[in-house]
Amino acid sequence: MYQLRLFIYLILLLIATNANAQPLVDTVKLSAADSVALKKLQEDPKREFRGVWVATVGNIDWPQPRSTVEQQKQQLINILDFHQRNGLNAVVFQVRPAADAFYAKGCEPWSKWLMGKQGQAPVPFYDPLEFAITEAHKRGMELHAWINPYRATTDANYGALSADHITRQNPGWFFTYGGLKTFNPGLPEVREYITRIVLDIVENYDVDGIHMDDYFYPYQIAGQKINDATTFQQYGADFSDIRDWRRDNVNKLIKMLSDSIHAHKPRVKFGVSPFGIWANKSQNPEGSDTRGGDSYYELYADSRKWVQEGWVDYINPQMYWPIGDRLVPFDKLLPWWSNNTYNRHLYVGQAPYRMYERRQSGYLNPAELPNEIKLLRTNPRVQGSVYFSSQSLVNNKEGFADSLRLTYYKHPALPPPMLWLDSVPPNVPMNVRAAIMPGTTKVQVSWAEPVEAKDLEAAYGYVVYRFEGTEKIDISTPDHIIHVQYDPTTSFVDTTAQRGKTYLYLVTAIDRTKNESDRSPAIAVTIP
Structure with missing residues (x-):
């Protein structure tokens, strides 16, 4: 990926300095995989x-x-x-x-x-x-x-x-x-x-x-x-x-x-x-x-x-x-x-x-x-x-x-961490649960605060992810982030769930400099 970014960067520099240049996709032939990667680079950084x-x-x-x-x-x-x-x-x-x-x-x-x-x-x-x-x-x-x-x-x-x-x-x-x-x-x-x-x-x-x-x-x-x-x-x-x-x-x-x-x-x-x-x-x-x-x-x-x-x-x-x-x-x-x-x-x-x-x-x-x-x-x-x-x-x-x-900016992004200030991520949130709120299609996701990290810091906030039942779970991209919070509250209500769908919810913790923990286990909920 790093080599791809350098390659694309050089190409864009050449195009940017040409006032009559055509869009990149008309000028450089990229493979299908590289085209997808370019789109992700330009639209979806986490x-x-x-x-x-x-x-x-x-x-x-x-x-x-x-x-x-x-x-x-x-x-x-x-x-x-x-x-x-x-x-x-x-x-x-x-x-x-x-x-x-x-x-x-x-x-x-x-x-x-x-x-x-x-x-x-x-x-x-x-x-x-x-x-x-x-x-x-x-x-x-x-x-x-x-x-x-x-x-x-x-x-x-x-x-x-x-x-x-x-x-x-x-x-x-x-x-x-x-x-x-x-x-x-x-x-x-x-x-x-x-x-x-x-x-x-x-x-x-x-x-x-x-x-x-x-x-x-x-x-x-x-x-x-x-x-x-x-x-x-x-x-x-x-x-x-x-x-x-x-x-x-x-x-x-x-x-x-x-x-x-x-x-x-x-x-x-x-x-x-x-x-x-x-x-x-x-x-x-x-x-x-x-x-x-x-x-x-x-x-x-x-x-x-x-x-x-x-x-x-x-x-x-x-x-x-x-x-x-x-x-x-x-x-x-x-x-x-x-x-x-x-x-x-x-x-x-x-x-x-x-x-x-x-x-x-x-x-x-x-x-x-x-x-x-x-x-x-x-x-x-x-x-x-x-x-x-x-x-x-x-x-x-x-x-x-x-x-x-x-x-x-159609997907949320977390600020990049500053590892010289803090390189120790929080621990994983515990006891994650997800349940439909009675009489609604809303899903309440709750969890318990993780134990202190190795640097003795408590979690500063949390990120909630949602996947549909058949999707591969991958939190390296921002596509499935539905909530970012900067406070210690240990619950979130998803108001966008749709009837007839099955969702997988998982939660990560973040610290003050936005280091992110590993993910919690995924919890499945089917909306009737």
Whole structure:
């Protein structure tokens, strides 16, 4: 299978770079078995990270401005329901867009994008992050708390900042660039502060991951200069070049966060979504064959090093260019990143928002995003993708969300396990039973919690499979998953059973990092 994936990947790369190429099935003659395998690769992976960014900055995705608390809750439920129906299994929820908070158990002020004014708590009170985690887990979806590490303001209206905003409490921690206040990454106290902010989230909330976006040192603006020369004189003695010092400052924060997160909760994942280009080959012989902005030289973010050193559990580059793009072709950037994963997970940032651009681009082609998904799935070093952003999917332009539900994500997928965090699977659920509920065709499946695994961890959740009586039992594919849950409940009601059919039910256990146990014995039920 691995050789087949490599073969198909190379073929798709050749086709993707040919603007006049015909579909694969018309170009390459595959055997019947390979055709089936290709279809499975493109449509039915059992393990795949399927995420979506839910942006709160500027109320991009949530909440709608001037919403009441009950309206906010319902809006978020609607968002989660929509993405669950379309097969997604992870939500990257922005909780700290600008040194502010969409959560209660921390030291930064409430975000102005929650109730309209920075520092204003929701009335009646609720905790948006806690609510989001609970609702996501109900739907078998991971919740990754997304923070912006260094951005402190998004406009120059400093008078609207609350009295307890960090820019007022410690004004010396910031420089102003492009009219916006940004944390000075060269200050050790800034790194310590950001780490404490992250640990507030890790210690107080049941998050599956901590996620950082691409805003490190600010994107360059002509005529603007970063005012950190004094900090360099104070802390940069080991460096002759201020640019290397800046990169080291960011590296120190990434490592500090990684160490701290995993020390406090070893199973919490840490990922970063950097700008899509690490460096261009024209700038660095180890860079990608692209011609665009970059993170290494422009943002002083050595994103490849974070993967090399194992400081992140996943890297999620924002690859917002189409296949065959003249300057930054998706199909050339993808193999560069896949060749630089260093056994960490690679989730590709995809751009449905670009379908709404007025200028001509490859994303005006309805087949662009589906073709990207197909290309990702033929690369054995890619474990999934994340879409920017939620509202772009909800709007369902060109029926893309429908294609996820009906084709590409029509079966559930479990997030890929991270064996460096946890390689010990749970034990098998015990005493599995299945019985028809009186007077209905509903089947209640129940089981007993398995004994603790070798690492002394209890089961975190369960997966229920259903086969028809004559089908071969095979849980290596997702076709027969009917329920995924992230809670310790030991029962499930199947409401889709049909009269006259015999079903076989079996259950597996999963742990926090989604390692899966062996399957239970199959229990047969015939619906009269």
